[in-house]
Structure formats: C-alpha cells, structure tokens
Amino acid sequence: MSGIGVIATLRTQPGKETEFEGVFAELAAAVRANEAGNSYYKLFRTGETGVYKVLECYDDDAAVEAHRASDHFRTLGAKLGPCLAGAPEIERLPAV
Amino acid sequence: MSGIGVIATLRTQPGKETEFEGVFAELAAAVRANEAGNSYYKLFRTGETGVYKVLECYDDDAAVEAHRASDHFRTLGAKLGPCLAGAPEIERLPAV
Numbered sequence: 076m077s078g079i080g081v082i083a084t085l086r087t088q089p090g091k092e093t094e095f096e097g098v099f100a101e102l103a104a105a106v107r108a109n110e111a112g113n114s115y116y117k118l119f120r121t122g123e124t125g126v127y128k129v130l131e132c133y134d135d136d137a138a139v140e141a142h143r144a145s146d147h148f149r150t151l152g153a154k155l156g157p158c159l160a161g162a163p164e165i166e167r168l169p170a171v
Numbered sequence: 172m173s174g175i176g177v178i179a180t181l182r183t184q185p186g187k188e189t190e191f192e193g194v195f196a197e198l199a200a201a202v203r204a205n206e207a208g209n210s211y212y213k214l215f216r217t218g219e220t221g222v223y224k225v226l227e228c229y230d231d232d233a234a235v236e237a238h239r240a241s242d243h244f245r246t247l248g249a250k251l252g253p254c255l256a257g258a259p260e261i262e263r264l265p266a267v
Contacts (some may be wrong), residue, residue: 119264
C-alpha cells in the first residue's frame with residue numbers, strides 16, 4: 076500500500092454551516108470526478124458544532140499538488156473561504 | 172452522503188512497528204473482504220515514530236458493531252494487542 080492521507084480540520088463561522096456543507100458537496104463531487112490521483116475525499120462532522128474534518132487520500136505528492144492546483148479547488152475554495160473562521164488545519168499522513 | 176467515520180490513533184511498543192504493520196495488513200485485508208458495511212479502512216504513519224492513524228468509514232452504527240464483533244477483528248486484534256503501548260484512541264465522526 077502507499078499514498079498520502081490528509082486529515083483537514085475546518086471551522087466555520089457561526090451560522091454558515093449549511094452554506095459550507097452545500098459548497099463542500101460540490102467540491103467533493105468535482106474532486107472525485109476529476110482527480111485520478113485521489114482515492115478518498117469525504118466530509119465529517121465532529122462533536123463540536125461548526126467543526127468538520129475531511130478525510131482524504133492521494134496516490135502521491137504529485138496528486139496532492141494536482142488537487143491544490145485544480146480549477147475546482149481554486150474556484151470552490153474561494154467560495155468556502157468566507158464560510159470559514161480561519162485557515163484549515165492540515166495533517167499529512169504517509170500511508171503504510 | 173451518510174456514514175460514520177473513525178480516526179483510530181494507535182501507539183506501538185518501541186521496536187514492534189514491523190510486527191504491528193504486518194498483522195495490521197492482514198486485518199485490513201479481512202475487513203475489506205468481509206465487511207459489506209465498511210467502505211474505507213487504511214493505515215497511515217504520523218510524524219511521530221510508532222504512532223499510527225487508521226482512517227475508517229462505515230455505513231452506519233450496525234456496521235461499526237459488526238466490525239468490532241467480527242472474528243477477524245477479535246483474532247487479529249488479539250495479535251495486535253501485544254504490539255501496542257496502551258489502548259487505541261478512537262474518534263467517531265458522523266458523515267455529512
């Protein structure tokens with residue numbers, strides 16, 4: 076097995092949860108449809124209101140870079156930004 | 172979308188990393204082969220030696236319970252136990 080896992084923790088502005096979830100659903104669909112190097116991309120709630128975690132997996136570093144550079148990530152990321160209370164916290168995990 | 176995500180953090184005894192990874196590979200194969208309600212189960216390293224995270228996803232609570240009650244989880248879990256330095260830390264995340 077190989078690959079790179081990512082746990083991204085996102086915190087929304089109060090009251091922006093529904094808008095955030097809607098835009099994120101578009102982003103997740105675009106990632107899965109367009110990124111051959113992505114094998115997992117799913118949004119979860121946590122026990123804390125407005126705090127979400129995205130579990131992600133990519134084939135390699137190039138696939139992570141392709142994700143960040145993609146049109147859909149740039150466009151939808153710009154729409155997510157105003158929903159968020161600060162920068163996402165990103166944990167990168169090498170697959171075993 | 173629905174489901175239940177799990178982030179399990181496991182810490183091995185020093186020097187037990189290779190044995191742990193070998194048994195875990197058997198467990199992951201058994202989970203994916205036998206659990207219809209499991210959609211993701213993958214082991215990652217972290218930045219800290221001997222600390223691993225498992226990213227998991229299940230269809231529902233029943234699928235999580237089926238995982239814990241399965242023969243492969245009980246049998247291989249018993250083989251993993253002596254490799255670990257303490258109980259796993261489990262974070263449960265409702266899918267959006």
